Amino acid sequence: MNRDTAQLIVCHDCDLLQREIALKKGCSASCSRCGALLYRNATDSINRTLAWTAAAFIVFIIANIFPIFAIELQGDRSVLNLIEAVSSIWTQKMQLMSLVVFVTTILIPTVEMLSMIYLLSSLKMLRIPFGHIMIMKMIRVVSPWGMIEILMLGMLVSLVKLTSSFKVILGLALWSFGLLTFLLAAAAASFSARHIWNLIDKIGGMKS
Amino acid sequence: MPTFSTNAANQGFCSCHVCSLVSRVDQMSDSRRCPRCRALLRFRKPASVSRCWSLLIAAYILYIPANLLTMMETGSLLNYRKDTILSGVVHLWETGSWGISTIVFIASVMIPLLKLISLSLLLVSVQRGSKLHPRLRTSLYRSVELVGRWSMLDIYVVTLLAALVQMGTMATVKAGPAALAFGAVVILTMFASMQFEPRLIWDPLEKREPDDDDTE
Numbered sequence: 001m002n003r004d005t006a007q008l009i010v011c012h013d014c015d016l017l018q019r020e021i022a023l024k025k026g027c028s029a030s031c032s033r034c035g036a037l038l039y040r041n042a043t044d045s046i047n048r049t050l051a052w053t054a055a056a057f058i059v060f061i062i063a064n065i066f067p068i069f070a071i072e073l074q075g076d077r078s079v080l081n082l083i084e085a086v087s088s089i090w091t092q093k094m095q096l097m098s099l100v101v102f103v104t105t106i107l108i109p110t111v112e113m114l115s116m117i118y119l120l121s122s123l124k125m126l127r128i129p130f131g132h133i134m135i136m137k138m139i140r141v142v143s144p145w146g147m148i149e150i151l152m153l154g155m156l157v158s159l160v161k162l163t164s165s166f167k168v169i170l171g172l173a174l175w176s177f178g179l180l181t182f183l184l185a186a187a188a189a190s191f192s193a194r195h196i197w198n199l200i201d202k203i204g205g206m207k208s
Numbered sequence: 209m210p211t212f213s214t215n216a217a218n219q220g221f222c223s224c225h226v227c228s229l230v231s232r233v234d235q236m237s238d239s240r241r242c243p244r245c246r247a248l249l250r251f252r253k254p255a256s257v258s259r260c261w262s263l264l265i266a267a268y269i270l271y272i273p274a275n276l277l278t279m280m281e282t283g284s285l286l287n288y289r290k291d292t293i294l295s296g297v298v299h300l301w302e303t304g305s306w307g308i309s310t311i312v313f314i315a316s317v318m319i320p321l322l323k324l325i326s327l328s329l330l331l332v333s334v335q336r337g338s339k340l341h342p343r344l345r346t347s348l349y350r351s352v353e354l355v356g357r358w359s360m361l362d363i364y365v366v367t368l369l370a371a372l373v374q375m376g377t378m379a380t381v382k383a384g385p386a387a388l389a390f391g392a393v394v395i396l397t398m399f400a401s402m403q404f405e406p407r408l409i410w411d412p413l414e415k416r417e418p419d420d421d422d423t424e
């Protein structure tokens with residue numbers, strides 16, 4: 001790789017060419033012209049992102065197995081978990097909507113978390129995993145479409161709407177989704193793509 | 209931070225859109241791929257303005273049925289109601305859930321509308337080569353990208369309620385056709401904002417003296 005361009009950084013929002021400077025731990029650099037976040041020195045980025053993501057994945061499984069909430073009306077009871085919600089909407093002839101919900105709250109979070117765990121655990125063992133470029137590309141494209149935190153807010157709104165006409169019983173998955181939202185936010189806060197690419201370069205350099 | 213005071217593109221530098229590595233792109237070499245991740249190097253997103261406009265116009269069109277048609281049908285022994293997005297918010301407000309009603313109003317009414325308007329203004333300003341308030345416009349773009357996804361809220365609410373409340377004649381909730389149109393609006397505007405190229409906001413400023421200062 002070209003030595004003299006390694007220290008250069010281009011703002012992705014305004015295209016200003018700047019030189020990278022060393023940052024203190026936990027600090028971030030923003031563009032001097034438009035204020036965009038350029039990069040940050042996330043503390044122990046790889047380890048922390050891996051830890052938060054692994055924890056998130058376990059909680060995610062729990063959140064998908066257990067019921068979110070149940071309602072009771074004159075002895076009649078209806079229980080719901082996320083997968084049942086998706087399939088129920090599908091049978092109600094809203095297949096497109098069911099697909100959107102499935103992709104944004106089940107498929108993409110699963111794919112994103114698993115590929116992150118695979119990528120980061122390999123890098124931790126100083127191995128460049130198979131298909132690392134494709135994985136980095138995919139994480140970048142897919143991550144705005146993972147919407148667990150919005151689903152979480154949606155659950156709270158539904159809860160308020162339900163309490164006006166039903167007796168509502170809260171399920172374990174509701175708490176799990178709350179915890180999951182927090183864990184995913186923590187993982188996103190410690191994630192730094194720049195850090196990962198630099199590490200990939202370093203490992204590549206050691207091998208050759 | 210030390211700067212070079214001009215755009216990277218003008219000096220032949222290009223940052224990879226996948227891995228952000230900066231490389232020099234000469235006219236001589238025909239390999240215009242990133243040396244690190246092999247992605248095709250490009251100075252600007254291709255056909256950004258026209259792609260963004262087409263997605264945005266489709267979103268405008270679907271915005272009409274999304275607001276006029278029924279979002280959710282609620283039926284029980286006592287009453288039956290059909291709600292559009294707006295009447296749903298009003299109903300929540302009237303039943304005393306002011307907090308939730310405000311959240312839903314922001315996510316389903318304000319954000320989509322502000323997003324459509326903001327992206328249109330940004331596109332028009334870029335097409336006219338406007339030099340006004342570039343920093344403000346860039347911040348506007350960043351906030352559109354940040355909050356746009358939260359409009360999906362109503363889709364999840366309708367899904368959860370329609371799936372859960374299936375008790376025959378006692379209580380039933382059904383998703384209406386507006387849910388589909390509204391979901392499409394959210395997805396289309398998300399794609400539109402991804403297609404928009406914020407660097408186009410700054411390009412017209414480069415055509416003046418190379419050492420002028422735009423930070424205010």
Ligand SMILES: [Zn+2]
Pocket residue numbers: 011012013014015016031032033034035036
């Ligand atoms: Zn910038």
